[in-house]
Amino acid sequence: MTATVPIMTSPDTEPRPVRTLVVDDSVVVRTVIERILNADPGYRVVHKTNSAELALGYLAEEAVDLVLLDIELPGQSGLAALPAILRTNARAKVAILSGNCEEGSAVAVEALALGASEIVSKPGSGSFGEQFSLTLIDRLNRLFADRPLRSTSFQPLIPREVQPAAQPLACLGIGASTGGIHALGQLFAGLVAPLGVPVLLTQHLPASFTVYFAQQLTRMTSLRVKVAETGDFLAPDTVYVAPGDANIQLRRGLHGRVIIALNPERTPAGNLPGVDPMFASMADIYGAGAAGVVLTGMGRDGTAGARDIVQAGGWIVAQDEASSVVWGMPGSVAGAGLTCAVLEPDAIMNFVARRGKVSA
Incomplete structure (x- = not known):
């Protein structure tokens, strides 16, 4: 019988904000996303960039908790870069934020299979209203819902x-x-x-x-x-x-x-x-x-x-x-x-x- 050994640690009653990297080819989108996330105390945008290559360079030096990744990028696409992003920062969660990756599409399922944690449809230019802000924060909150609860870690004995x-x-x-x-x-x-x-x-x-x-x-x-x-x-x-x-x-x-x-x-x-x-x-x-x-x-x-x-x-x-x-x-x-x-x-x-x- 395989046992699990609980290792008690001090609970995080006030977890630090989710450190976020925004990768999008539009400066407008990057600015809007930064404003939405930084307005919520649970998130902090620590870096923004317009390409997968620059994102990988940043992740090689800095750790983040969340990467908001567009699919359509100059040079390497977000989908092609996704496995390397996860390898570079294994603890990060990647949420695809794209207007070309509709929920239920083959591209969305492929992104999830490659390791994306969530798919969020990005509205068209000029359509980033209050509803999108609420939806984005709600979807991301679900990904990090267990952050304050991680007071016990189970390590398997094989x-x-x-x-x-x-x-x-x-x-x-x-x-x-x-x-x-x-x-x-x-x-x-x-x-x-x-x-x-x-x-x-x-x-x-x-x-x-x-x-x-x-x-x-x-x-x-x-x-x-x-x-x-x-x-x-x-x-x-x-x-x-x-x-x-x-x-x-x-x-x-x-x-x-x-x-x-x-x-x-x-x-x-x-x-x-x-x-x-x-x-x-x-x-x-x-x-x-x-x-x-x-x-x-x-x-x-x-x-x-x-x-x-x-x-x-x-x-x-x-x-x-x-x-x-x-x-x-x-x-x-x-x-x-x-x-x-x-x-x-x-x-x-x-x-x-x-x-x-x-x-x-």
Whole structure:
């Protein structure tokens, strides 16, 4: 059993402002964004620049918490520079602020897959009104909602010998939200051999993202990827993606085969799709053969469902705090004592395969 060791530190009751780098080719936009952010005590623009190359030069010398990045830049595009920005300042969160990266578009999903934490549509010139200011601050506040709460840090202890589960793995469920698309790329990159079981995936995304998200997933893994539909029979080594307007739930059909039954009802917390109903349904159908993975995301979605899985004899793995964009969902399940491991995404699938004792 993998343990987590809480290391107590002094809580930040008054966290320092979020140090922000603004990268946009328009001097007007840079000035407006600086005015909006500096008017809020939670943010401070420490540097502005008009190119990705100059931004990387600044980040090589200075650390920031947030990069607001345009896509269309002179020279290297923001999208092309995104991986290098994240490598140069690994702790920074990158929010794409662009008029050419609409939410739900293929470019938006690609940006999220590359590691962007948020997508904010930039209005046209002269349209930066009060509503945009409120929307921008609200979206950014969600990314940094856990800053005052980080009084406890969990460091994973990875055993040399992973204890097998009570039953062989029969179904794997994965839940994620903010930052999840990038984390999923790392998670599937760590899958060296098929698990031999169906994989259910709930990523908090609007319905407009679903098609592009599924297409992006097919480039991340050799497993078959399918947007879940009511009536689908679960097959091994297939990833069933929750559509943006329904929860994945399961039932047994003829001859005991497991079938997807989508549910359009929001969870009590307002999530749709939700991780909790997916995990709860897995616990009902698979019992101790169910396992869940909770990746980066804000809120607590997945905690109630994870408890159902554990009570049924199954087990839960959470993403570690250091690699999470927001350690809300994984931090909640870890803090509730429901995890058997807290790991970086690229180590999770190896752990799952070993603990699940799935025969080749």
